[in-house]
Amino acid sequence: MSASENNLQTPTRIKIALQKNGRLTESTLALLQRCGLDFQWAKDRLLCQCSNFPLDLIFVRDDDIPEHILRGTCDLGFVGENVVLEKVKPSRQSEIITHERLDYGKCRLSICWPKEEAFLGLSTLQNKKIATSYPEILEDFLQKNNVQSEVVLLNGSIEIAPSLGLVDGICDLVATGSTLKSHGLKEVHTVLFSECILIGKKPTDTQKILYIQDFLLRLRSTRKAQTMKYVMMNAPREALPQIRSLIPGLEHPSIVALDNNPDKIAIHAVCNEDSLWAKMDDLKKLGASSILVLPIEKII
Ligand code: PRT
Numbered sequence: 281m282s283a284s285e286n287n288l289q290t291p292t293r294i295k296i297a298l299q300k301n302g303r304l305t306e307s308t309l310a311l312l313q314r315c316g317l318d319f320q321w322a323k324d325r326l327l328c329q330c331s332n333f334p335l336d337l338i339f340v341r342d343d344d345i346p347e348h349i350l351r352g353t354c355d356l357g358f359v360g361e362n363v364v365l366e367k368v369k370p371s372r373q374s375e376i377i378t379h380e381r382l383d384y385g386k387c388r389l390s391i392c393w394p395k396e397e398a399f400l401g402l403s404t405l406q407n408k409k410i411a412t413s414y415p416e417i418l419e420d421f422l423q424k425n426n427v428q429s430e431v432v433l434l435n436g437s438i439e440i441a442p443s444l445g446l447v448d449g450i451c452d453l454v455a456t457g458s459t460l461k462s463h464g465l466k467e468v469h470t471v472l473f474s475e476c477i478l479i480g481k482k483p484t485d486t487q488k489i490l491y492i493q494d495f496l497l498r499l500r501s502t503r504k505a506q507t508m509k510y511v512m513m514n515a516p517r518e519a520l521p522q523i524r525s526l527i528p529g530l531e532h533p534s535i536v537a538l539d540n541n542p543d544k545i546a547i548h549a550v551c552n553e554d555s556l557w558a559k560m561d562d563l564k565k566l567g568a569s570s571i572l573v574l575p576i577e578k579i580i
């Protein structure tokens with residue numbers, strides 16, 4: 281049975297864990313909606329059933345998502361890679377499959393130091409105290425770099441710790457850097473780059489395997505379509521070779537004759553939006569006109 285033929289009564293459904301209330305919640309819900317999934321979300325709900333796909337959304341703290349995956353209580357989870365690396369023991373990391381890297385929730389876990397103090401490389405960390413919410417990742421990093429430091433676990437408001445005299449520096453997530461700046465800190469070394477990823481574990485239930493494949497197909501085709509546009513333009517017939525070479529993705533356009541104008545053609549093609557904007561002036565110089573750029577919902 282395919283995913284779309286299933287309904288709420290059938291016993292096999294896949295469970296997807298996502299952050300209940302945090303930085304990843306909005307982007308993840310928006311992505312699921314763009315995938316065409318129909319569900320009624322409300323802020324206080326911990327479970328949402330999808331009405332057009334055998335799928336339940338489970339809303340939890342992001343820190344708990346790796347455990348749900350490892351224990352099989354959820355089949356898929358949207359979570360920051362930093363959380364997976366911190367919460368899953370190295371001996372169990374191989375059980376986690378990263379199905380997709382999702383261009384949002386981008387940040388870096390960095391060592392940050394008071395602005396006015398010199399930082400002369402990792403040796404500066406020797407015998408110093410560093411506060412972090414990521415003790416596993418930091419301890420591993422220090423060990424690999426032969427640095428002995430005291431790691432102090434704090435669960436929030438890390439940036440204030442150096443000015444209180446609790447620690448010498450911190451290791452925390454940084455996105456724009458503005459929080460660091462307002463606390464008199466500078467980013468001195470990046471430990472890892474992170475973004476939201478879709479994780480899972482190798483499923484054993486054959487029906488679930490099919491549903492997960494269906495879900496991943498929806499997700500990937502939705503994401504692919506996001507960066508692509510359907511472009512239509514009129515152009516002089518003689519300019520076609522140059523227009524073709526100008527925009528990657530225009531190698532195999534559809535060419536349509538224009539009524540009563542043998543010298544002009546209509547060109548229809550799918551291409552990457554960024555490269556299209558970069559070449560817009562050149563297209564116009566080649567005589568392209570009536571350029572229409574349309575969104576694409578899915579590319580399968
Ligand atoms: O309640 P729950 O446990 O679910 O949420 P949480 O408070 O643990 O996590 P949340 O919502 O803050 O972040 C969720 C995920 O978003 C993180 O695990 C990262 O993968 C990702 N992410 C992306 C970030 C940031 N950017 C980010 N800037 N997580 C936290 N921050 C914090 C950072 O800790 C620091 O305090 O934002 C501050 C710095 O931001 P800038 O922009 O000033 O540099």
Ligand code: ZN
Nearest residue numbers: 341342343344
């Ligand atoms: Zn958390």
